[in-house]
Amino acid sequence: MTDRKAELAANLAAVEERIGAACAAAGRKREELTLIVVTKTYPASDVRFLSELGVRHVAENRDQDAAPKAADCSDLPLDWHFVGQLQTNKVRSVVGYADVVQSVDRVKLVTALSKEAVRAGREIGCLLQVALDAGVGGRGDRGGVAPEGIEELAASVAGAPGLRLGGLMTVAPLTGAYAGRQQAAFERLMDLSTALRVAHPAANMVSAGMSADLEQAVAAGATHVRVGTAVLGVRRGLG
Template sequence: MTDRKAELARNLAKVEERIATACAAAGRKREEVTLIVVTKTYPASDVRILSELGVRDVAENRDQDAAPKARECADLPLTWHFVGQLQTNKVRSVVGYAGLVQSVDRPKLVSALSAAAVAAEREVGCLVQVALDAEVGGRGARAGVAPDGIEELARLVDEAPGLRLDGLMTVAPLTGPYAGRQQAAFEQLMEFSTHLRAAHPAANMVSAGMSADLEQAVAAGATHVRVGSAVLGVRPRLG
């Protein structure tokens, strides 16, 4: 085993223990929570190692980095999640490799994703990104639609050819009433999920929590956690 593989194996084991412990504390089964490893800024060689170690879900937030990495790892049994702010001019590329886009936050993006998915003859899963720091009718500092826009955006995704409404995603806000209150933020997202599932029963995915707050996300009921640095290490500086 290479040094890097041994390092990633140790880190994965620690994260796995954290998730299992959080599930036990919340009275949940471990299989209720899926780990998505955020591989942004790390090379395809790390993605390959992660696959060897049993990881099946990876996430990226910049298409210019993700697209070549996904091509290099096309032989691996992975589901790629796109989790960053997505410009419409990048949609065609992203639809080429991403099984899920977790950052759907405006009607124009839904239209672009639908057209690209139909052209590629693919079905792309979509999560509505909710901004808990957004004013009514606005968007959040870290992207996302305000809570009052969830229902309409979900309807647009559900009706769009080539797209599948899978659920909701959020990033713990840095400002507003939920700043520094990650568990409260995630519990609010779960309330929104409950309302969403009343109209769209299959949209049961709730993506919340990262390296620093995965325990709070699991306690709140998240089905997916997005973990980067706790698995891969401190990210190299870009630039």
């Protein structure tokens, strides 16, 4: 085993221990939670090691990094999640490799994703990114639809050919009422998920929590956590 693979294995084991302990504390089963490893800024070789170590879900946030990496790793049994803010001019590329886009936050993006998914003959899972720091009718600093916009956006995804409404995603806000209150933010997302599932029962994914706050996400009821630094180490420079 290479030094890097051994490092990743140790980090992954530590994260698994944290997830297991958080599930136990919350009275949840480990299999209720899916770990997504965020591999942004790290090379395809790391993705390959992670796959060998049993990881099945990886995430990227920049198409220019993700597209070549996904192509290099196309032989691996992985689900690719796109988690960054997505411009419509990148949609065709992203649809070529992403199984799930977790950052859907506007109808214009839904239209573009649907067009390219149909063209590519693919079904793309979509999570609505919720901005818990957004003002009424606005969007968050890091993208996302305001809570009152969820219903309309969900209906748009649900009615779009080539797309599947998977659920909701959020990033813990750095400002506003939920700043420094990650668990409260994630509990709010769970409430929004419950409301969404009245009209869309299959949209049961709740993606919340990262390296620093995965325990709070598990406690709140998240189904997916997105962990980068705790598995791969301190982020390298972009490029």
